[in-house]
Amino acid sequence: MTSIEKQVALRSLPAVGHLLEFPQTLSVFADYPLALVTRFLGEAVAELREMWDRDPAPGDDAWAQMVLPESIIQRAHRILNVYLSPHLRPVLNLTGTVIHTNLGRAPLSERALQAVHDVASQYSNLEYDLTPGKRGSRHDHVAKRLCALTGAEAALVVNNNAAAVLLALRSLAQGGEAVVSRGQLVEIGGSFRIPDIMVQAGVLLKEVGTTNKTHLRDYQQAIGENTRLILKVHTSNYRIVGFVHQPPLADLVELARQRQVPLFEDLGSGALFDFPDFGVGDEPTVSNSIRAGVDLVSFSGDKLLGGAQAGILLGKQDVVAKLRSHPWMRALRVDKMTLAALEATLVAYADSDMARKEVPVVRMITASYEEMTKQAAVLEKAIAADEVLAKVLDVEQVDAVSRIGGGALPLTELPTRCLRLQAKGLTAQQFSDQLRHVPQVPVITRIAHDAVLCDPRTLLPGQEGLMLDSLRQWAQELTV
Numbered sequence: 173m174t175s176i177e178k179q180v181a182l183r184s185l186p187a188v189g190h191l192l193e194f195p196q197t198l199s200v201f202a203d204y205p206l207a208l209v210t211r212f213l214g215e216a217v218a219e220l221r222e223m224w225d226r227d228p229a230p231g232d233d234a235w236a237q238m239v240l241p242e243s244i245i246q247r248a249h250r251i252l253n254v255y256l257s258p259h260l261r262p263v264l265n266l267t268g269t270v271i272h273t274n275l276g277r278a279p280l281s282e283r284a285l286q287a288v289h290d291v292a293s294q295y296s297n298l299e300y301d302l303t304p305g306k307r308g309s310r311h312d313h314v315a316k317r318l319c320a321l322t323g324a325e326a327a328l329v330v331n332n333n334a335a336a337v338l339l340a341l342r343s344l345a346q347g348g349e350a351v352v353s354r355g356q357l358v359e360i361g362g363s364f365r366i367p368d369i370m371v372q373a374g375v376l377l378k379e380v381g382t383t384n385k386t387h388l389r390d391y392q393q394a395i396g397e398n399t400r401l402i403l404k405v406h407t408s409n410y411r412i413v414g415f416v417h418q419p420p421l422a423d424l425v426e427l428a429r430q431r432q433v434p435l436f437e438d439l440g441s442g443a444l445f446d447f448p449d450f451g452v453g454d455e456p457t458v459s460n461s462i463r464a465g466v467d468l469v470s471f472s473g474d475k476l477l478g479g480a481q482a483g484i485l486l487g488k489q490d491v492v493a494k495l496r497s498h499p500w501m502r503a504l505r506v507d508k509m510t511l512a513a514l515e516a517t518l519v520a521y522a523d524s525d526m527a528r529k530e531v532p533v534v535r536m537i538t539a540s541y542e543e544m545t546k547q548a549a550v551l552e553k554a555i556a557a558d559e560v561l562a563k564v565l566d567v568e569q570v571d572a573v574s575r576i577g578g579g580a581l582p583l584t585e586l587p588t589r590c591l592r593l594q595a596k597g598l599t600a601q602q603f604s605d606q607l608r609h610v611p612q613v614p615v616i617t618r619i620a621h622d623a624v625l626c627d628p629r630t631l632l633p634g635q636e637g638l639m640l641d642s643l644r645q646w647a648q649e650l651t652v
C-alpha cells in the first residue's frame with residue numbers, strides 16, 4: 173500500500189472532537205470528567221492507528237466496523253475499565269499454603285477489616301489521648317493488649333519483623349558485638365540475611381559454635397567487653413536434624429543475666445495461639461519466651477498471628493524504651509490501618525475457640541482432614557453438576573498435604589483432601605497457566621503428578637461460588 177492509500181484509510185478514523193458530540197459518548201461516560209473522556213477516546217483512536225500500522229490491510233469489513241463511532245466509543249469504554257481496575261487485586265488461593273507470601277500472607281479477620289474501615293474512613297485518636305485531651309502516642313493502642321496476652325512488660329509495633337530486628341540490633345548493640353550461634357545465621361527470602369542485617373545495623377557479628385552444635389560454653393567464651401547483645405534467631409524456614417544441640421532457652425536467659433547482656437530472640441512467626449495443643453507442629457508460643465525471661469522478642473504480624481504486616485517487639489520495660497526512643501523509630505513506625513487491624517486481630521486471642529473462629533490463618537491451619545473431605549466433596553459435586561464444566565473437566569478427590577508456609581513450621585504437614593482436576597486436551601501446566609489468567613478472579617493452583625490440585629484449605633468461607641465462577645469463565649473462554 174502506498175503512503176497515500178494509507179492516509180486515505182486512516183482518514184476514515186473520526187476525530188476525537190467529533191466523537192465527543194455523539195449521544196452515546198454522553199450516556200456511556202456520563203459520570204466522568206471531560207478531560208478523562210477525551211483522553212480515553214484519544215487512546216482508542218491511537219490504538220486503531222497502531223493496529224493499522226502493524227497490519228496495513230485488515231479485512232475491509234472488519235476495518236469498516238472498527239472505525240464506526242459506536243465501536244470506538246466501546247473501545248474507549250474498555251480502556252476506561254482497565255484504567256479503573258486496580259492492578260493489585262484478589263486471587264483465589266487453592267495452593268493449600270496458608271501463609272503464602274506471594275499471595276499477601278494473612279487474609280484479615282472480619283473484625284480487623286471493620287476496624288480498618290472505621291479508622292481509615294474517619295478521623296481517629298491515633299496520636300491523641302482523649303482523657304486529658306492532649307497529644308498521645310500511636311504505640312499505646314495495642315501495647316496493653318499485647319502485654320496482657322503474653323505477659324510482657326512493654327510492647328512496640330513497627331513496619332515488619334525485618335524492621336523490628338534491625339531496630340533492636342541498632343538500638344541495643346550498635347558499635348559493639350552481638351553473639352549468634354552458627355546454626356542460626358538465617359536467610360529469610362532474598363535480602364534478609366542475619367549477617368547482612370548485622371552490617372546494616374552497625375553491629376559486629378560474633379559467631380559461636382558450629383552449624384549443627386552450639387553449647388552454652390561457646391556463648392560463655394564468646395562474651396567479652398564489647399558484647400552488647402546475645403541474639404537467638406528462630407530457624408523458621410529450615411531445620412537442622414540429627415547430631416544437633418542448642419542450649420535450652422532458660423540457660424541462655426541465665427547467662428544473659430549473669431553477664432548483664434540483654435538476650436534478644438527473633439521468633440520469626442511468633443504464635444499467640446497454642447498450635448501444638450491442637451496437634452499441629454511444635455512452635456512454642458510467644459509467652460513461652462517471655463515467661464522464660466528473654467529481654468526482648470520480635471515476630472511478624474502477618475505470619476502465624478494472622479494479622480496485618482507488622483513487626484511486634486515485646487519485652488522488658490527498659491529495653492523496649494530504648495527502641496522506642498531511637499531516631500529510627502519514626503522511619504519504621506506503622507500506619508493507623510495496621511494498628512487497627514492488629515488490635516482487632518488480637519481481640520480474638522483472648523480465647524482459643526474465638527481465635528479459631530475469627531482469625532482465618534488460625535482456622536485454616538487447625539482445620540481437620542475431615543472438614544477438608546467434606547469441602548472437597550461439596551466442590552466436586554458442584555463441578556460435576558455443572559453442564560459446561562462436566563464436559564471439559566475430569567474431577568476426582570485425592571489425599572494430599574497442605575503447608576503452613578511463610579517460612580513457618582517447614583516440616584509440618586497438614587493432611588488434606590484435594591480436587592484433582594484434568595482439563596481435556598490440556599497439560600496440567602497449560603491448564604494451571606490458563607486458570608491464572610481468568611479475568612474476574614485468577615485462580616492459583618499447584619501441580620502434582622501431572623494434574624492440577626485444588627486444596628480447599630485455603631479457600632475462604634464464601635469463595636466456593638467464586639471458584640466455580642472462575643472455572644466457568646475459563647471453560648467459556650475455551651469453548652467460544
Ligand SMILES: *Cc1c(COP(=O)(O)O)cnc(C)c1O
Pocket residue numbers: 332333334335337358360364405406407408409438439440441471472473482483578579
Ligand atoms: C519472617 C521472618 C523475618 C522477617 O519478617 P517480616 O515480617 O517478613 O519482615 C525475620 N526473621 C525470621 C526468623 C523470620 O522467620
